[in-house]
Amino acid sequence: MAATQTSITAEQFAEMLSATDGAQYELIRGELVKMTPASPRHGEVCIALGALLHVFVKSRGLGRVAVNDPGVITERDPDTVRGPDVAFWSPERLSELPNKFTHVPPDLAVEVVSPxxxxxxxxxxxxxxxxxxxxxxxxxxxxxRIATVYRSRHEVRILGETEELRGEDVVPGFSCRVGELFE
Structure with a gap:
């Protein structure tokens, strides 16, 4: 990822995105960062997990799920807008998904590693x-073919294909076998 020299705000970034060449960007401390295009395999894993989460969450009224890098403003002055590959918000954090960037961090963020x-x-x-x-x-x-679970900087678990990826207290009751994401 290469950053440009121009410092912009989250609002300028949002406006700029509507006029881009279709490339994906993030805003990191005021600097525009072009993201490497994802592979088809990356997209397949994102949609597999996103679909599993969406069906589970929607059927239980647990909140909202979004995929494809939903923009979250995490810092101001200089601004940072990051987007996880898959995100879940409980209704206590965010009752409706906005049509613009949100200041509300998701309860769960998922990153799918690209080559x-x-x-x-x-x-x-x-x-x-x-x-x-x-x-x-x-x-x-x-x-x-693994998933790494981060609860904090110091609480990290690596799960193999046969192990269960669980929503713990964040997405209560959700689980799927890690290998299911790669089938």
């Missing part, structure tokens, strides 16, 4: 989410 992602980039994003109010972060790695 071009570095470990450092993924970890920086995970820690950023945790530091800005996300209660649970899952990192799903299709290449290694």
């Amino acid at each position: 071009r992602d570095t470990h450092r980039e993924v970890l920086e994003k995970v820690l950023h989410f945790l530091d800005h109010g996300v209660r649970l972060v899952w990192v799903v790695d299709p290449e290694e």
